[in-house]
Amino acid sequence: MKHLPLLLFPLLIGCSLNKEINENDRKKVIAELDYIEKIDQKYARIPSEDLINKYGQQKAWEIFSTKRDSVSIDNQAKIKKLFSKYGYLGFNKVGKENSTKFWLPIQHADNDVEFQKQMLQELKKQIELKNANRNEYAMLEDRVAVNTNQKQRFGSQVTYNSNGQAIPRNGLIDSVNIEKLRAEYDLPIFKDYYNNMTIMHFEMNKEILIKQGISEPKLYK
Template sequence: MNKYYLLIFLYLFISSCNSVHKISNSDRKNIISELNYIEAIDQKYAGIPPKDWIAKYGSDEAWKLFEDKRDSVGLDNQIRVKNLYNKYGYLGFEQVGEENSYKFWISIQHADNDVPFQKKILKVLEKEIKKNNAEKSHYALLEDRVATNKNKKQRFGTQLTYNESGQAIPKIGLSDSLNIDKLRLEYGLPTFKEYHNEMTIRHFEMNKEFFIKQGITEPKVFE
């Protein structure tokens, strides 16, 4: 193969690789419809079992059924997101807009059974942020998710567990508690105290009946 044909071959190869990022108007419409479904079903099973499930099955069985369904939905969403990524690349602001980019990212954030995929997208996100095509906060949240999924301390304190009083605390712990608010500010996150108090209040409201039975009548926020 002479130099001229080699150059043509390389051009066609590179063009075909880049074509995954080109989205037509009809493609965009279909992508957004898919993202709307992914986000809606993700949020449907992100909270607690519906009251009618608890009334019908009892609390323990309702939670088991709910968590099984959440796992099933999560796996299906991952397949959908991976198909979109393999076909179009990372769906950032330029490709689908800010709101729909969140819908693309959220199922990756929840793909805890596939940490290698989360790590792969984390590297991609770093590049997309430099192009102003993705949220810095999404990077922070996903980095912490990967860290805790690998049983490591987190930098941003975004992944939570709750103590016996219902207070939100960083899962596994922080790698640097002294500089955390400076880092959170850099990545567009609220202060550590603001975030943990907000999540403490949400956790209390979602589990209010349980806490009242324990003698806890209001969320115990950090002073």
């Protein structure tokens, strides 16, 4: 996601972080998280074929990117309100699957790195309590690192070289022990992850890559 103009929000610190959710509120929160995930994933990849056919590649991307950024801002606002009211929505409050839906807009909040940093600290507490997914902490840590021009610990954030191969954005802090670290945080094998990202990148950009002389994904052996 491209970086958006920073929206100024006060740090979301309050006395409600351990507030319990009654069953009625829990159902409402889960319904909202369902919507947040659905709209997030709708704009997580590329413009639809219909949009491209109607407007052409360049215009379709402009329309898609504008809508995606608007959706991200709206989802962030919803998550901030939920956090202010209930604290971090981990397993104990909304269940494992729904906790991931809460995390998604935080991971995608590249326009508000201070918010991502704050949520990273909250997520660290939840990991220590075994109340959130360890891989979500790892991916958010890497996202914050990339958004502050630092190297990554886990290599979850990728860019692509001239051959269309996935490579770690900004590089890795420790490439020697990367597999051990990824395993500790429930992340897939490094080579497998990067090959999958390379294949996905090729399929999403096949026409452009073929014109550049890349006829198939160049995988790591």
